[in-house]
Amino acid sequence: NAGVTQTPKFQVLKTGQSMTLQCAQDMNHNSMYWYRQDPGMGLRLIYYSASEGTTDKGEVPNGYNVSRLNKREFSLRLESAAPSQTSVYFCASSIGTLSISNQPQHFGDGTRLSIL
Amino acid sequence: GESVGLHLPTLSVQEGDNSIINCAYSNSASDYFIWYKQESGKGPQFIIDIRSNMDKRQGQRVTVLLNKTVKHLSLQIAATQPGDSAVYFCAENHGNNRLAFGKGNQVVVIP
DSSP states (O other): OOOEEEEOSEEEEOTTOOEEEEEEEOSOOSEEEEEEEETTTEEEEEEEESSTTOOEEOSOOTTOEEEEOSSSBEEEEESSOOGGGOEEEEEEEESOOSSSOSOOOEEOOOEEEEEO | OOOSOSSOOEEEEETTSOEEEEEEOSOTTOOEEEEEEEOTTSOOEEEEEEETTOSEEEOSSEEEEEETTTTEEEEEESSOOGGGOEEEEEEEEOSTTOEEEOOOEEEEEEO
């Protein structure tokens, strides 16, 4: 049971390049999330998907797009990378839904992204 | 591994002693709280959660206390071990199964 798997683990991009971060979970979870973590800032929600086929903006969505490909997979895309997007990106999933509230989120080990 | 935070509040504790990590939350309507542990180079790992209808919940070597009057949450770790060295985050529910995270507390265990 792998839990939440993120690929790649590390990536270096040049300003203006595009990239898709992949996330897959094998826990049959309903909700999936993308966060970024910067020094001293904690975890900030970029986008989330409360169920297959739905996505919603979080706290810091600008410069990102997401796709909930199916129940297992939730990808994050940077269309034109900027140095301000240098960060560690975490994907998480939860069994929670609108009718199953207050459930913990389970995290992958992150993608470390540097944009030059 | 990389640092997950600069200038985080740091608790230094002797191995074998008990640790107490504190967290103030912002929303008096929050009804669900979680503690996470993050080791260097890893993702946050779920430790324990508590719902607002409880004041205390115990796990293996960990206890979470919730004081809704002053909007305060604490995590107690009994008999702290070197493997407990990490950054600890509290989180509160933010509606629609979203969480709002605190900035974290660094725990350093001294052998």
